[in-house]
Amino acid sequence: MEIGILDIKGSLPCFEYFGNLPTKIIDENNIKDIKDLDMLIIPGGSIVESKSLNENLKKEIVNFDGYIIGICSGFQILSEKIDIGRKSPVPIIREGLGLLNVEFSPLICTDRVKATLETDSILGKKGTVGEGFHCHTYGNIKITDKKTKPLTISEVKKLNYKMQKTCKNIISGAVCGKVIGTMVHGFLDNEHIRNNILDNLKVDEEERKKILEKNKEVMKKLKLRGLKFRNNTNKNITNTENKKEIRGIILLATGSESGKTFLTTAICSKLDGKVLVSKIGPDVRDIVPALYLLREPMLKYSSIKISDRGWCEVSEYLNYLKNSNYDYVIIEGVMGAFTGALNKKNYSGAEIAKLLNFPVYIVSACNKSGIEGAFVESLAYYSLLKEMGIKVEGIILNRVYNFNVFEKVKKIGEEIGVKVIGIRKVEMERRGLIPEVEIDYEEFCKLAMELDIQLEIPKVEIKGINEENKNFEDYLKEWSKKIKNIT
Numbered sequence: 001m002e003i004g005i006l007d008i009k010g011s012l013p014c015f016e017y018f019g020n021l022p023t024k025i026i027d028e029n030n031i032k033d034i035k036d037l038d039m040l041i042i043p044g045g046s047i048v049e050s051k052s053l054n055e056n057l058k059k060e061i062v063n064f065d066g067y068i069i070g071i072c073s074g075f076q077i078l079s080e081k082i083d084i085g086r087k088s089p090v091p092i093i094r095e096g097l098g099l100l101n102v103e104f105s106p107l108i109c110t111d112r113v114k115a116t117l118e119t120d121s122i123l124g125k126k127g128t129v130g131e132g133f134h135c136h137t138y139g140n141i142k143i144t145d146k147k148t149k150p151l152t153i154s155e156v157k158k159l160n161y162k163m164q165k166t167c168k169n170i171i172s173g174a175v176c177g178k179v180i181g182t183m184v185h186g187f188l189d190n191e192h193i194r195n196n197i198l199d200n201l202k203v204d205e206e207e208r209k210k211i212l213e214k215n216k217e218v219m220k221k222l223k224l225r226g227l228k229f230r231n232n233t234n235k236n237i238t239n240t241e242n243k244k245e246i247r248g249i250i251l252l253a254t255g256s257e258s259g260k261t262f263l264t265t266a267i268c269s270k271l272d273g274k275v276l277v278s279k280i281g282p283d284v285r286d287i288v289p290a291l292y293l294l295r296e297p298m299l300k301y302s303s304i305k306i307s308d309r310g311w312c313e314v315s316e317y318l319n320y321l322k323n324s325n326y327d328y329v330i331i332e333g334v335m336g337a338f339t340g341a342l343n344k345k346n347y348s349g350a351e352i353a354k355l356l357n358f359p360v361y362i363v364s365a366c367n368k369s370g371i372e373g374a375f376v377e378s379l380a381y382y383s384l385l386k387e388m389g390i391k392v393e394g395i396i397l398n399r400v401y402n403f404n405v406f407e408k409v410k411k412i413g414e415e416i417g418v419k420v421i422g423i424r425k426v427e428m429e430r431r432g433l434i435p436e437v438e439i440d441y442e443e444f445c446k447l448a449m450e451l452d453i454q455l456e457i458p459k460v461e462i463k464g465i466n467e468e469n470k471n472f473e474d475y476l477k478e479w480s481k482k483i484k485n486i487t
């Protein structure tokens with residue numbers, strides 16, 4: 001039994017485990033081997049956005065007569081067409097392979113879901129339920145012909161950033177003969193789904209063992225291939241020592257669109273060792289570029305809940321870290337550090353940073369109020385975060401366009417003991433580099449790797465939740481009084 005996993009530009013072969021089924025890596029160099037496979041798994045990623053399929057690869061996939069399972073991006077390329085024109089006044093249509101009679105258009109979802117099989121397939125009988133998660137920008141599915149049947153229905157709560165009043169069932173997969181597609185990542189990692197596949201392919205015990213053995217090797221290789229993205233090629237990507245220190249930071253911004261995702265990705269590209277990258281709040285799409293270069297899987301711990309939104313509670317997160325062997329933990333904040341703080345308790349990035357008790361860097365971009373304005377704004381954030389008892393490691397001014405000016409604010413920072421780091425402006429105006437509308441992981445990661453960024457990442461002590469009775473309003477009042485005293 002030979003099960004291929006496609007590892008090409010923009011694909012995420014380590015995002016999930018695919019039931020530990022893959023026994024062979026298929027890339028640009030051995031596409032001729034596709035025809036000899038029993039099954040081809042096409043992972044998620046930005047395969048459409050990265051324009052990764054060349055004519056030869058297309059031909060091999062279309063002519064392949066074994067099973068094909070496409071997940072998310074892998075599903076999209078099996079369809080007829082994909083409109084990736086999010087926030088574009090006109091649709092931006094990319095042709096798919098047409099193996100499934102499906103059309104895709106923008107629909108954002110990052111929920112963890114229960115998904116139910118709508119029809120019998122090698123994944124199991126109709127009515128079988130599995131778990132997994134969505135992580136897409138273009139996930140609206142229209143089936144255009146009866147030949148193709150809905151495969152999975154997902155129960156979702158949040159679509160296009162909006163909480164639904166009640167849980168909604170959306171079509172999340174399609175099947176036509178031996179071609180299968182689903183948006184649900186991790187679906188094959190459900191033990192019973194994996195077993196159904198092996199049963200339906202009539203794989204005996206002996207062969208199952210062989211598959212597992214081969215899969216271990218495949219996983220190792222896939223992971224090592226990711227090193228091409230690490231600037232720091234000490235090649236130490238697995239930390240085997242038990243008790244050792246974890247270093248970590250949280251990037252909290254003064255507002256959205258400050259380039260947090262780009263910085264998170266760039267920082268991860270410089271690190272050596274085992275890295276956990278997580279997002280405060282539910283929008284796990286932001287950490288996918290970092291996972292792309294780290295070749296780490298998306299985990300429940302990839303999203304830290306902010307109020308009731310997201311995947312795992314702060315306490316669960318800290319527990320997980322306590323028993324982990326990570327060298328680094330990089331956490332990307334959400335919107336501005338204080339956005340939502342007066343709304344409900346623990347509704348802001350700053351409050352989550354406090355609960356985690358991790359050091360923080362404040363990120364402020366210079367493109368709105370200039371280097372001067374960004375510095376002033378960050379200082380205000382700095383002092384209020386301090387007021388809240390949060391450790392602030394420093395200020396990162398992003399998109400610095402003039403280093404003479406920057407040096408002046410840096411010096412002023414030095415005089416008061418505040419570390420100010422300047423990151424040069426990177427030209428990122430075109431689609432494919434803007435996470436919010438379209439992102440090509442390969443291009444985005446290449447740019448991130450080239451970024452010169454040197455940060456002190458301090459040791460963190462993983463304790464229990466750092467909870468206090470005071471709420472944000474109290475801190476804000478106290479801090480405001482101090483400002484009043486200046487006048």
Ligand SMILES: NC(=O)CC[C@H](N)C(=O)O
Pocket residue numbers: 043044045046047049071072073074135136137138139
């Ligand atoms: N996770 C994925 O495979 C994402 C697919 C595609 N890039 C989208 O955002 O819709």
